[in-house]
């Protein structure tokens with residue numbers, strides 16, 4: 001009988017982390033979810049608590065990390081991940097990307113586990129190359145308000161490659177583009193959660209700038225599948241994962257109004273500092289290497305996310 005494989009997911013109580021916990025549990029892995037609940041929520045993994053093979057550890061991965069027993073993989077997903085979170089927690093963002101990555105890499109080395117870093121399209125900053133390919137070095141303002149996240153992730157990539165080259169650690173780096181789906185924090189300030197909660201509550205949708213800036217949104221189940229494939233690959237350099245369907249933020253606001261059948265207005269608010277003007281992943285590498293491409297279209301993904309938001313918003317009103 002083959003032994004169950006065991007994965008540590010840092011940030012496992014966050015939006016993407018909790019979907020990964022589900023994904024690995026469904027594939028019969030043992031899952032250790034580590035989270036200090038700074039921006040994650042126990043509600044995201046409440047359905048897994050007590051399930052055989054699932055462990056939740058309330059801990060800050062920027063401090064000393066220890067876990068008894070063998071580990072096959074460490075997925076490092078702990079980090080604030082929304083621009084308003086970086087503003088509120090700039091030092092924790094820098095610490096978890098630097099010290100947290102160091103600790104997670106150290107544990108992976110001790111356990112001879114595969115290490116997968118959740119990096120980001122933010123390493124490309126406000127890109128001057130479009131769409132963004134993995135070989136683009138980016139255009140990041142190191143001292144701007146978003147710099148705490150962008151530079152922490154850039155450092156995390158550098159450290160991961162150094163562990164791979166110096167210690168022979170089996171490492172993977174995924175550059176995650178905008179992702180959405182159920183369990184996004186209602187008030188995390190990102191475009192889709194803001195628009196959905198505003199539309200559902202009949203409040204005006206706040207589009208920043210003139211709304212012509214673009215993003216490309218990937219549904220979370222597609223991302224989880226891509227991450228799993230990358231983990232099982234033999235490739236060590238960064239790989240973009242995202243949905244190349246690019247749209248303006250104003251188009252997205254209109255899509256949300258359509259899907260929620262909301263009569264809310266759209267209002268325009270100032271554009272945040274260093275807000276990237278365009279973003280679209282080139283996923284040629286992921287297609288070739290992982291035979292992966294997103295399957296969930298925007299209509300279906302938004303409907304599923306809206307259902308979840310309606311349920312949670314109704315629960316907060318009770």
Ligand code: UDP
Nearest residue numbers: 083189190191192194206207208213249275
């Ligand atoms: N945005 C917006 N209204 C909001 C929240 C965000 O117009 O209420 C814009 C934001 O300025 C950016 C885009 O939507 O241009 C995506 O923002 P988000 O915070 O979701 O992600 P990121 O900027 O990190 O891609």
